[in-house]
Amino acid sequence: xxxxxxxxxxxxxxxxxxxxxxxxxxxxxxxxxxxxxxxxxxxxxxxxxxxxxxxxxxxxxxxxxxxxxxxxxxxxxxxxxxxxxxxxxxxxxxxxxxxxxxxxxxxxxxxxxxxxxxxxxxxxxxxxxxxxxxxxxxxxxxxxxxxxxxxxxxxxxxxxxxxxxxxxxxxxxxxxxxxxxxxxxxxxxxxxxxxxxxxxxxxxxxxxxxxxxxxxxxxxxxxxxxxxxxxxxxxxxxxxxxxxxxxxxxxxxxxxxxxxxxxxxxxxxxxxxxxxxxxxxxxxxx
Amino acid sequence: xxxxxxxxxxxxxxxxxxxxxxxxxxxxxxxxxxxxxxxxxxxxxxxxxxxxxxxxxxxxxxxxxxxxxxxxxxxxxxxxxxxxxxxxxxxxxxxxxxxxxxxxxxxxxxxxxxxxxxxxxxxxxxxxxxxxxxxxxxxxxxxxxxxxxxxxxxxxxxxxxxxxxxxxxxxxxxxxxxxxxxxxxxxxxxxxxxxxxxxxxxxxxxxxxxxxxxxxxxxxxxxxxxxxxxxxxxxxxxxxxxxxxxxxxxxxxxxxxxxxxxxxxxxxxxxxxxxxx
Numbered sequence: 001x002x003x004x005x006x007x008x009x010x011x012x013x014x015x016x017x018x019x020x021x022x023x024x025x026x027x028x029x030x031x032x033x034x035x036x037x038x039x040x041x042x043x044x045x046x047x048x049x050x051x052x053x054x055x056x057x058x059x060x061x062x063x064x065x066x067x068x069x070x071x072x073x074x075x076x077x078x079x080x081x082x083x084x085x086x087x088x089x090x091x092x093x094x095x096x097x098x099x100x101x102x103x104x105x106x107x108x109x110x111x112x113x114x115x116x117x118x119x120x121x122x123x124x125x126x127x128x129x130x131x132x133x134x135x136x137x138x139x140x141x142x143x144x145x146x147x148x149x150x151x152x153x154x155x156x157x158x159x160x161x162x163x164x165x166x167x168x169x170x171x172x173x174x175x176x177x178x179x180x181x182x183x184x185x186x187x188x189x190x191x192x193x194x195x196x197x198x199x200x201x202x203x204x205x206x207x208x209x210x211x212x213x214x215x216x217x218x219x220x221x222x223x224x225x226x227x228x229x230x231x232x233x234x235x236x237x238x239x240x241x242x243x244x245x246x247x248x249x250x251x252x253x254x255x256x257x258x259x260x261x262x263x264x265x266x267x268x269x270x271x272x273x274x275x276x277x278x279x280x281x282x283x284x285x286x
Numbered sequence: 287x288x289x290x291x292x293x294x295x296x297x298x299x300x301x302x303x304x305x306x307x308x309x310x311x312x313x314x315x316x317x318x319x320x321x322x323x324x325x326x327x328x329x330x331x332x333x334x335x336x337x338x339x340x341x342x343x344x345x346x347x348x349x350x351x352x353x354x355x356x357x358x359x360x361x362x363x364x365x366x367x368x369x370x371x372x373x374x375x376x377x378x379x380x381x382x383x384x385x386x387x388x389x390x391x392x393x394x395x396x397x398x399x400x401x402x403x404x405x406x407x408x409x410x411x412x413x414x415x416x417x418x419x420x421x422x423x424x425x426x427x428x429x430x431x432x433x434x435x436x437x438x439x440x441x442x443x444x445x446x447x448x449x450x451x452x453x454x455x456x457x458x459x460x461x462x463x464x465x466x467x468x469x470x471x472x473x474x475x476x477x478x479x480x481x482x483x484x485x486x487x488x489x490x491x492x493x494x495x496x497x498x499x500x501x502x503x504x505x506x507x508x509x510x511x512x513x514x515x516x517x518x519x520x521x522x523x524x525x526x527x528x529x530x531x532x533x534x535x536x537x538x539x540x541x542x543x544x545x546x547x548x549x550x551x552x553x554x555x556x557x558x559x560x561x562x563x
Contacts, residue, residue: 030438034400083302083305092291094290110542113535116535118317259393
């Protein structure tokens, strides 16, 4: 009886082994191979070609634009995330659920559409096109358009990490700080920020990966002007379409490295965020 | 303001809410409104011509079909992957678990060219499939492979928490009542996983419908044959046909919203049903 019960609570050994085999080979072929392929193809013509490709002036200008875009995007979305999580987590007001849904909206929108909408607003024949043209300002097919599209696709990333954590933490500590005479800014810097710092870093890391790697939305608004409106992913596409495969993969390997660093940082941050949630839960009980 | 929100000693409500709503409006709502306006503000005949001409119809069919099959294959394999990752311990388990996130983190253009290199006729996998007479690149099959890559994490990450939260008592009861392991899986475990599986499937499907970067390199982009809907939007934009591009985009947007609404509704319904029990 004891033996048969134990047997029927798990699968026979051959079933377990075949399922493990399927898992390892499926993820290995579908996901692991492409990552390896990026580096193998990048080094196909040797190290000196690799270094020449990634230090090419056009590659460097694409890298500069990618870094600039990511920096502006992160600052803008971080400010928004802090404001949004503060009003949503610390106060009760009607329409909160609608606001939460609207913040998540960009997640549900295709990258190409995320670029298209900015052409419709700021393009030459768009809503504000004539106005901008008369002022001599160009947004679409220029750096501002690239930044706007990137802000849009990474819009919910940081806010999504902060809001649930701050809701879990409640308002007790902030209320105590205010009643003890701290002003709003002191309360935020000394009480709230230390409680949410790892979730904040986590959101920034994820948003950064997407900001630096975004392709579809940026491709639509960039206009593909070499040396001026090319980000790293767009530079990869141009090299690839010119059949310069080794150089395309060399530049792509930089983005693949970024992805691997992001995943490592993500794994390292996840347990710290769990600690933040646990301390929120335990302070609630006491 | 004080009547709008409940009373609180914490400062900054007006400032942060005002900033949140204005930023949301500028970055998200006004541009989306522009799409709705451009897409609907054209004669019905033009809209219909853009959305239902033969080339667009072929693109819809291809996009829906490849997304559906990719999400379906992912649902099957994703169930196996999530099951082994949660229930079994084997060397390399943590590595496989980390690999699942790669499609989220890897830029889509990079996945696109890497998959093309692997499945090309002289590629690591392509050369073996070539022997079997299967061509992946520049065919709908290639699109399915790229979408499978993009969709897998959505299924696995949706299933894992549900698998972890399964009540072992139900399985023990099934075993005590004499059910075989397979019967217990079919009658006890699978029904409990069903909401997460459906949610993962629909999210992956919705994501695949709009995918662009990872597909355009492997698909070959032949009109009527391997041209997906997102690419058609880009093509129309390059021809300065903004109204046509907006019409296709609007239809795409509405369908993915409907899908995601269905997921949320199904989740709300199943949690409500569980609360009642």
